[in-house]
């Protein structure tokens with residue numbers, strides 16, 4: 001028995017057998033015994049007590065009692081679809097990743113989500129949206145786990161529990177359930193001012209998309225591409241919707257929330273059923289991989305910063321099409337498990353401290369959410385590349401592993417496949433130099449600038465977009481109970497732009513403070529406005 005035959009979780013490009021659970025014309029127990037009656041329990045006489053002996057009754061009720069699994073700790077509310085990705089080949093010189101080569105077609109599964117609401121919350125709330133795509137490439141799974149905003153609230157993943165605690169409903173009242181209008185959120189972002197840029201995106205029209213089909217997506221962090229010679233380039237990933245970016249007005253969103261809380265979920269499902277398949281172009285902004293990891297003075301490792309498209313245009317490298325709805329929401333949408341560390345050969349991570357923490361967090365949470373270490377054997381998570389991983393046993397083990405030597409090299413089960421083969425198409429950690437300086441907890445000085453890009457975003461908005469932003473801040477801050485928090489947030493707005501601050505202060509009936517630091521001298525980026533965005537040509 002050669003070790004190559006030991007496949008734990010599915011074979012190349014083989015679709016999982018999802019129908020297996022419902023075979024045959026007869027109703028059966030879970031072990032296949034045919035049932036005569038599933039409507040009446042076994043009793044001691046027609047009016048007597050129910051008998052413990054009724055195995056079918058106990059199996060049916062017990063299974064029902066355990067139907068629910070924990071919802072995701074964030075991004076609990078979502079909807080997803082299957083589709084395919086086609087590479088243009090335009091990134092071939094930068095990366096060996098095969099799925100990006102010209103004409104290569106790769107199956108995908110994309111899940112969109114809100115961040116803060118629970119699984120049953122409404123769709124059209126003001127929030128960031130998740131945009132996570134699993135590419136089932138022939139070289140192993142690639143997960144691009146992004147959002148519909150290009151920046152994040154915090155610069156270091158160690159603060160992730162804190163920002164989420166601040167954003168989730170208040171521990172005492174459990175309100176608000178899915179919106180940012182509360183004291184703890186504004187308390188957090190006015191004290192951790194690195195969050196101001198992302199908060200401004202939330203207050204803009206981007207916070208309430210018209211449809212998942214009309215959202216941009218961003219990898220947020222800077223990633224590293226690796227070419228055939230081992231040369232490296234830094235990139236930021238962008239998804240650009242072919243339908244353009246569109247949003248709901250706040251009143252529309254409020255109204256739809258009441259009439260149809262499933263609005264985005266329904267929209268995605270119905271569009272696909274009608275054959276109006278949503279499409280996005282995948283693009284990259286490209287930067288030299290130099291020692292500083294900065295571009296035009298922007299720190300590429302700081303996830304609260306974007307690089308304006310005017311400085312680094314987005315180059316299209318492929319196209320995503322979603323053309324099939326899930327057959328079973330639980331099996332697919334609930335059980336899918338993304339991980340930013342699922343990378344194919346040719347793509348690697350950078351030292352962004354937020355990304356580094358994510359690499360730890362996702363697998364950890366999925367261990368409890370999906371009940372143990374074998375969740376990559378669940379059909380929706382199965383790689384389409386052959387798997388030979390030496391991982392064994394554990395809860396919910398589905399593989400029937402052969403052989404006696406799950407270690408490499410060995411002399412019993414066919415030796416060592418990766419040493420016997422070539423190094424082609426293997427994931428290789430890029431040998432980047434790791435800093436030789438002493439261990440520190442402090443951020444680099446370049447992380448200290450918290451307001452210049454929020455100002456850049458504000459200055460890039462059209463008048464109507466600015467008006468929406470002012471209304472959003474006024475509404476959301478107006479819901480805070482504590483005046484001190486409103487005033488501290490107004491101080492942050494003063495440091496972004498005095499007009500924005502004055503308008504919101506007037507709406508709140510509070511005095512507008514003066515800026516506490518000089519206003520950044522930044523050029524607007526017209527591409528950030530939804531009215532000016534750059535979209536795929538067709």
Ligand code: HEM
Pocket residue numbers: 071072073074075078111112113129130131132145146147151152156157158160219220221303336337338354355357358361362365366369
């Ligand atoms: C889930 C994006 C930062 C922890 C998700 C999902 C997305 C996402 C799209 C939903 C995945 C799905 O649909 O199943 C992002 C982005 C981030 C970010 C773009 C920053 C740029 C973080 C950080 C942490 C974190 C810093 C922790 C240190 C989690 C966890 C889940 C999650 C625990 C739930 C995963 C699951 O239960 O399957 N994130 N996230 N995220 N994220 Fe993040």
